[in-house]
Amino acid sequence: MSKENKARAKPIVLERSYKARIEDVWDLWATKEGFESWWGPQGFRVEVQVLDARLGGTLQYDMIADSPEMLAAMKQMGMPASHATHSRFSALKLHERLVLTNVIDFLPGVEPYESNITVEFLAHGDTVRMTVTLDPMHTDQFSQMQKEGFTSQLTKLDERFV
Amino acid sequence: MQLDVFQTLADPTRRRIVEALRSGEQQVGDVVMTAGVHQSGVSRHLRILHEAGFVSMRPDGQRRLYALRPEPFQELEAWLTQYRRLWDVRLDRFGAALEKKQKQAGPGKKRSR
Numbered sequence: 001m002s003k004e005n006k007a008r009a010k011p012i013v014l015e016r017s018y019k020a021r022i023e024d025v026w027d028l029w030a031t032k033e034g035f036e037s038w039w040g041p042q043g044f045r046v047e048v049q050v051l052d053a054r055l056g057g058t059l060q061y062d063m064i065a066d067s068p069e070m071l072a073a074m075k076q077m078g079m080p081a082s083h084a085t086h087s088r089f090s091a092l093k094l095h096e097r098l099v100l101t102n103v104i105d106f107l108p109g110v111e112p113y114e115s116n117i118t119v120e121f122l123a124h125g126d127t128v129r130m131t132v133t134l135d136p137m138h139t140d141q142f143s144q145m146q147k148e149g150f151t152s153q154l155t156k157l158d159e160r161f162v
Numbered sequence: 163m164q165l166d167v168f169q170t171l172a173d174p175t176r177r178r179i180v181e182a183l184r185s186g187e188q189q190v191g192d193v194v195m196t197a198g199v200h201q202s203g204v205s206r207h208l209r210i211l212h213e214a215g216f217v218s219m220r221p222d223g224q225r226r227l228y229a230l231r232p233e234p235f236q237e238l239e240a241w242l243t244q245y246r247r248l249w250d251v252r253l254d255r256f257g258a259a260l261e262k263k264q265k266q267a268g269p270g271k272k273r274s275r
Contacts, residue, residue, distance in 0.1 A: 012246055016253050020260055024267075028259055038259035041252055134249065 012134040022095045022123040025130060029053075029098060029119060035061070043070030052089070059087040059100065096121055167234050167241075170214040175199055176207045180216060180230065187229040 018025055028034040030053035039046045039061075049060040064082040065071045074081050091099035100117045118133040171177055175197075182188070182196035194204050208228055211217040218231050 012242075012249070014246070014249055014253060016257065018257060018260055020264060024260060024263055028256060028263070034259070034263075037263070038252070038255040040255055041248055132249065132253065134245075 014132045014134070015129065016132075017127050017129045019126055020128050022121060022128050025121060025128045026095050029100075035059075043067045043073075049084075053092065053098075055089060055092045057089045057092070059089065061085050061087075090116070091118075095123070167214075167237050170211065170216060170234070171238075173207070175203060176211055176216075179204060179207050179211065183217065183228060183230045187227045189225045189227055193228065 028038060030051070032048040032051045035051060036046050036048055043065060044063050045066045047062045047064060049062065050058045051061075052058050062082050062084055065074050071081055085102065087100050087102045089098055090101040091097060097118070097120045100119070102115045102117065104113050104115050115135040117135070120131040120133075122129045122131075171180070178197040178199060179193055182193050185196070188196070190201065190204055190208065193199075193208070194201050197204065199207070208217060208219075212219055212228075214234065215231060216234050218229050220227050220229075
């Protein structure tokens with residue numbers, strides 16, 4: 001694979017290590033209580049309707065704006081204070097790896113599209129390393145550009161201007 | 163017409179033109195050659211890119227020279243950083259939730275080393 005192709009395939013990757021049991025880390029993704037306890041994001045709380053942590057299983061939850069600032073911001077953007085989110089576990093290997101495919105159908109004026117979050121778990125001694133790999137989202141246009149490898153070239157463009 | 167950064171780059175022809183300009187300042191004819199787009203299309207899209215702040219233009223005698231401007235790319239970069247930060251914050255919450263869960267489980271359930 002050429003350097004260029006590698007750059008094109010590069011998504012956003014986040015890595016964290018926790019002193020914890022693999023089961024506890026996994027359950028934060030794969031149980032209703034676990035998922036609700038952290039997903040957020042800031043200014044939102046989550047109410048899980050369905051969480052079926054099996055291959056092909058459904059994850060359905062409501063994202064509810066729960067701070068005055070967020071409520072105001074959503075109103076300004078013409079978005080409802082609460083919206084239902086539809087996802088599925090499109091890959092799942094217990095305590096090792098899961099892929100959450102999210103249907104992004106709540107952005108005003110944007111055609112629905114899918115976005116993947118890949119999570120990999122690696123237990124080592126009393127530590128679990130968790131790697132989260134993100135598909136880009138925000139607008140379908142942006143996703144399309146990302147697919148075509150355009151945004152990964154931004155860094156290179158920026159270098160020219162340093 | 164004022165387009166945002168995403169709308170401006172949503173057009174594949176404009177992306178080709180931007181990529182062509184990465185090698186430096188050029189006149190329309192050079193962009194036509196590099197981007198493989200018809201002259202009238204290049205002129206139209208260069209105008210849009212110019213209006214959107216992606217491209218600067220300076221006259222040089224009879225020629226008009228076009229070059230990329232850094233600002234919109236910095237804007238895109240800032241957006242990507244913001245997206246990443248959102249996830250950093252989210253994973254901080256993940257860590258906090260995990261710690262809470264472990265505390266609730268109590269020291270009795272803690273795995274011995």
